[in-house]
Amino acid sequence: MIWQPLNLTEVCPTYTPLAACSPFGYIYLNLLVQLYGGSRDKRLHRDYGEPDDISKEYDFVVVGAGSAGCVVANRLTDNPDWKVLLLEAGPEQPKVTLVPGLSTALLGSNVDWAYTTEPNGKSCLAHPGGRCAWPRGKMMGGSSSINSLAYIRGNRVDYDGWAALGNKGWSYKDVLPFFKKSERNVNIEALNAVYHGVTGEQYVSRYPYIDNPSLMLTDAFNERGLPLTDYNGAHQVGTMQAQAFSLSGERVSTNTAFIKPIRYKRKNLTVKPNSEALKILIDENKRAYGIIYSQNGNILTAFAKKEVIVSAGSINSPKLLMLSGIGPRDHLEKIGIPVVQDLAVGENLHDHVTFNGVIVALSNKTSTAVSEDEVLEAVQDYANMKIKRGPLSGNGPVNSISFIKTDPDLIAPDVQFQVDHVPNWREFINDPITAESVSIFPTGFYDAVLPRTMNLVPKSRGALLLNESDPNGPPILYANYFSDDSDFIPLLKGVRFLLSLENTKAFRSNGAYFVREPLPACRDHVWGTDDYYICLARAYTSSTYHPVGTCKMGPKWDEKAVLDNQLRVYGVCGLRVIDASMMPFVIRGNTNAPTIMIGERGVDFVIKYWRHHSESYCSY
Template sequence: MESLNRKYHGVDGEQSVSRYPYVDAPSVMMTDAFNERGLPLTDYNGVNQLGTMQAQAVAQDGERVSTNNAFIQPIRYRRKNLTVKVNSEVLKILIDEHRRAYGVVYKQHGRLYTAVASKEVIVSAGSLNSPKLLMLSGVGPKEHLHELNIDVISDLAVGENLHDHVTFNGIIIALPNETATAVDDNQLFNEIKLYKQMDVKHGPLSASGPLSTIAFYKTDPSLPAPDIQFQMAGVKYMEYFKELVAYEGVNIFPTAFYDAILPQTMNLVPKSRGKLLLNATNPHGDPLIFANYFEDPTDIMPIVKGTRFLISLEDTHAFKSKGAYFVKKPLEACRDYDWGSDEYIICLNRAYTRSTYHPVGTCKMGPQWDRKAVVDPRLRVYGVAGLRVMDSSIMPVVPRGNTNAPSIMIGERGVDLVIEEWRETTTKLVKYLV
């Protein structure tokens, strides 16, 4: 594997990025199989993403380092200019008659409160809740807001341009007993107890099982960058199929103990676009999500090609040496097709569609002439002064990879923009007074 290039990897900063201290045999098997099939071992946080590797993660000493752990907790009780209101939900952005945002109304423990902003209101609620909050506040498509008797302050395409790295369930790799990492309830309890007692975490629970293996693949060699990403999840074989039949979700916790692998073939360059609307029955409740994943039928083809490549891993020495194999039993909704055929894979895509939790685009950033744009290049909401959005909802197009780091980058860059703008304002005011 490439050595970590200091051009792409720092050694300081608030949030740690490292490799897990523990890697289990099935995860190594998957990485070896991808490599054996022609994907080079690489550092996907370096110059080239095409290839496979053991993932880097926001973790340190075997523990996840969330953005809350890294950025908020260290200063939460030390800075007078930071107040965190837990168990609270913002219900509306307050906007005055001059179309300037000046605060928010929020609910905490059943009571309503108002918070007033001295400079700006910044929305960072994610690709689903940021558009919901804007629409509740009168910023959104006028036809939809009129239907809900919400006064329109700025007619914008809020909630549109929704897209995601779509994938599907239904392809599963079974592991024999000598390769599986599954444990019984007593062993699991002991592992958890041991993990909690460690000062420096190690062992199975200090990692994420097969999630450690990542691969990026081009379905066409002429493409400028990979259009498919493979991610793995560890599952209990019998529990997985019971839940899949009921379609109530997939139990993948804890990820370290499993006897089957659920590989996810993700389309990194989706063309289809969906939208998000307020729920007319209860606008403050869960929004209505119209994912519209395969509006453009060509979005399925990269997944079909990627899945074909994935299935070919069964012929590798890595798989054969561990006794791993694909379960070739057609699922109920696709029983009329031969397992592994293009028709079967297409059916799985449509019948067992799954999000990879990378939704973006619902408050799209773009120039003012773009009818779909909600925020400008400085993340300011069009038509409302003193209001910005800083999260993955502003992405015009989803990146070819996970959205966690890019979302953090948006926050970092957004803060720079705010500081820069208000510093300029202060400088201009001082010059005027002098």
């Protein structure tokens, strides 16, 4: 594998004042680069194309080497007669990304697009400018290289719901084989094989290290009536330490699973990192036939004989479509982009909303907080281990996940609990926003946990637009959290359930308790009241990093649909979007596993089509 170091000139400004201003932050980040940066691969400077060519022809051009794109490129190149180009805007995957316990240190670095939302006056109110951070992976592996690693598929009713909207081929029965196809589950002896695969490329396993506070949380939820369960099996309601996209204490991104093993073996695969797609080439017959992209300051062209497949994610896929003239007519004309196809690209943007501020303090006997010197020593020890163990081989309390139904009459969970960590909760109380933004400590070292109540069924919808002053720059993201007040209901019910954990034996025996001091932005409200938690939700809003829906899949009669059920763009030949932007509505859970499945399901449509056809289909 090829590695590049984190760019500290870009990391440090994000994590002020800790990273830029404190000696520990500076030493810590530099240690990461020394231990995990650089390259052990002499092919680092290998030229993946012909430097004297300004264009080249392929059968397929895949844009985005993320959770879906890596899967798509792997499956297409299994046919030796098909030439495939895989473009990735970011660099090679840095080795530091393999460490589960360092996942939070990646946010805001040069391998993160570091997007932010636009203010709406109803959310993110305590954040600078009323904007919440929306991290997205910018490297080989995309967000699968930067996320929290939890392997969660969602609920069967989600996929049955997609199918019920008119999307044939996307019911739970239809998609389960594609979940299993990718999966290589190494803990299958404890699971129901009906729901899991063991021969796929994507490793899934339990971490070799789970600390006591994490187990305390699982025990407490269990005491409150949630069964210990496999969320990805027959029933989702329950609690457990989630399985992860990992093997032997290291992250397994889709780059590691699907591209690394074939990158130098399959001569029909060309991979170009640091190559950002700028525009889809579409002819007068509305047929996509190539991509214009930038690489190292050069503007290049790649032609696709069969299809262009966009897998750039829920933010960059709609951006690329709009830059290419596919999107809302009024918006494109206002910017001066010729309209190729008038579609609702960028609409239906939504995310699982949550918030910070519910703090569980740990007693001295339970806390895993250590000195700064001990943190540095742990990082160095992990780097030198042949078999990875210890706190950095896990993800601390982040992997403590539970699902509940806040009303017994619901057919599926509406709340998910995920947990963050706080190295020092007293500092967090004083300045939650700064404390959150500088949380570069490994997840294994903390003195408090932040259980976060996640709304799995958000009603609020936002939109993505191009920046009128700089269409090629970061798009304008209207998350529009809490535009629908009903989104507070699951959150408030979830918090009530959460507070009841303090009465469990698991909490009492470990000396854990809820910190009852109001956070700065909500000191006018009484701690523990609904008004206080609504204030927390509005002020300390947080993304769960699950944006979806901006290239909605739907039947032709759906005016907001961008894609048909085979993920072909309506009105354009030879163009598909295969990633999480296709979701009509978000699934109940983390989105990485479903996005890998979407890659499998989508590319299966592509392969089956070209077995029987010689020309691209036009979805008019």
